Amino acid sequence: xxxxxxxxxxxxxxxxxxxxxxxxxxxxxxxxxxxxxxxxxxxxxxxxxxxxxxxxxxxxxxxxxxxxxxxxxxxxxxxxxxxxxxxxxxxxxxxxxxxxxxxxxxxxxxxxxxxxxxxxxxxxxxxxxxxxxxxxxxxxxxxxxxxxxxxxxxxxxxxxxxxxxxxxxxxxxxxxxxxxxxxxxxxxxxxxxxxx
Numbered sequence: 001x002x003x004x005x006x007x008x009x010x011x012x013x014x015x016x017x018x019x020x021x022x023x024x025x026x027x028x029x030x031x032x033x034x035x036x037x038x039x040x041x042x043x044x045x046x047x048x049x050x051x052x053x054x055x056x057x058x059x060x061x062x063x064x065x066x067x068x069x070x071x072x073x074x075x076x077x078x079x080x081x082x083x084x085x086x087x088x089x090x091x092x093x094x095x096x097x098x099x100x101x102x103x104x105x106x107x108x109x110x111x112x113x114x115x116x117x118x119x120x121x122x123x124x125x126x127x128x129x130x131x132x133x134x135x136x137x138x139x140x141x142x143x144x145x146x147x148x149x150x151x152x153x154x155x156x157x158x159x160x161x162x163x164x165x166x167x168x169x170x171x172x173x174x175x176x177x178x179x180x181x182x183x184x185x186x187x188x189x190x191x192x193x194x195x196x
Contacts, residue, residue: 021092042098177186
């Protein structure tokens with residue numbers, strides 16, 4: 001096998017087989033992915049090579065679509081700039097994701113398991129947010145709703161954002177409420193596109 005050809009092909013092509021990679025880290029400060037329980041975007045290392053694949057990309061079945069191929073030296077610069085973190089390597093697998101649980105323990109698990117855990121977390125936090133809202137503790141309601149959002153699981157993500165709109169309006173923060181309404185509309189559009 002001509003390895004240099006494979007590396008050039010990996011750089012050139014937009015779709016890459018996931019089984020050629022290991023998960024060697026995760027991206028920091030990527031979008032609004034902060035929160036106690038959440039998915040984190042993995043950083044993939046090309047097995048036995050000096051190349052790394054960093055976000056943005058989409059894992060679709062047995063393939064990784066998109067992303068940027070960089071050298072391991074460039075990845076070390078990402079780590080130094082706190083844009084990425086090292087982790088003990090995992091063999092990349094189809095149907096798996098990288099995530100933090102409520103104790104901030106990093107895991108690489110099947111998506112179905114992650115969805116169940118994140119869904120339960122979001123549902124619980126959203127229930128607490130509604131309870132705080134009904135009690136008139138609007139800032140606490142917003143805080144618990146933000147926790148529910150961190151897991152990015154539907155339908156709780158949108159429901160939490162909608163509760164935040166109501167809480168910000170009750171606090172007289174119309175600009176913030178309108179900003180959140182735009183985010184909700186964008187999210188609903190994205191979810192509808194994924195279902196097609």
